[in-house]
Amino acid sequence: SQELEQSPQSLIVQEGKNLTINCTSSKTLYGLYWYKQKYGEGLIFLMMLQKGGEEKSHEKITAKLDEKKQQSSLHITASQPSHAGIYLCGAASQGGSEKLVFGKGMKLTVNP
Amino acid sequence: EPEVTQTPSHQVTQMGQEVILRCVPISNHLYFYWYRQILGQKVEFLVSFYNNEISEKSEIFDDQFSVERPDGSNFTLKIRSTKLEDSAMYFCASSVLPRGGNYGYTFGSGTRLTVV
Numbered sequence A: 001s002q003e004l005e006q007s008p009q010s011l012i013v014q015e016g017k018n019l020t021i022n023c024t025s026s027k028t029l030y031g032l033y034w035y036k037q038k039y040g041e042g043l044i045f046l047m048m049l050q051k052g053g054e055e056k057s058h059e060k061i062t063a064k065l066d067e068k069k070q071q072s073s074l075h076i077t078a079s080q081p082s083h084a085g086i087y088l089c090g091a092a093s094q095g096g097s098e099k100l101v102f103g104k105g106m107k108l109t110v111n112p
Numbered sequence B: 001e002p003e004v005t006q007t008p009s010h011q012v013t014q015m016g017q018e019v020i021l022r023c024v025p026i027s028n029h030l031y032f033y034w035y036r037q038i039l040g041q042k043v044e045f046l047v048s049f050y051n052n053e054i055s056e057k058s059e060i061f062d063d064q065f066s067v068e069r070p071d072g073s074n075f076t077l078k079i080r081s082t083k084l085e086d087s088a089m090y091f092c093a094s095s096v097l098p099r100g101g102n103y104g105y106t107f108g109s110g111t112r113l114t115v116v
Helices: B098-103
Strands: A004-007 A010-014 A019-025 A032-037 A043-049 A055-058 A061-066 A071-076 A085-092 A100-102 A106-111 B005-007 B010-013 B019-024 B031-037 B043-050 B053-057 B065-068 B075-079 B088-095 B111-115
Touching (some): A010 A019, A019 A032, A019 A085, A032 A061, A032 A071, A043 A055, A043 A061, A043 B098, A071 A085, A100 B043, B005 B088, B010 B019, B019 B031, B043 B075, B088 B098
Parallel strands (some): A010 A106
Antiparallel strands (some): A019 A071, A032 A043, B005 B019, B031 B043, B031 B088, B043 B053, B088 B111
């Protein structure tokens, strides 16, 4: 079965710093989804990447997909306290499946 | 902005009891899902529902679980005889496209189920 490994597991940064989170899949990616979760709340969709080399941005967050490496990275520029939360990557387990498999998440703390 | 609404936010139930978790998805969405997250663990897929039937289910979704969309607006998850290991946060999600497509899922805030 497909596994998604996220690194680092947690990160504490000073406000204004840049950071990068990685998500590596054990199998071929059929679309990679990034979500953010605040403690005790639902997941909020950030963006979805499908094609190799694809890059998308949402406000100060940029995500890229490296299909060959079966990996995606999420980069936050000039982090703010509002960026704090748990970032999860999710992927379709196979081409026609409805199911998304999620990584364990990366907990981000941004200190003012 | 449209929301997915889940009720109740917390439920405590005795082992062996039946529980029904309720969700109101976004009105023009076509695909409906239940996921769960046991404390400290990954978010796990339970079931997807499209066109008034289950389109896919996981190994977790055994005969104790069922889903319904009884009236075109509500989407419910029933656990017939709860076990201690069913304690988790249950998330309902809906989407316009399968797996969310470019728009992603819209998740509810979850129901925290505690089985005692």
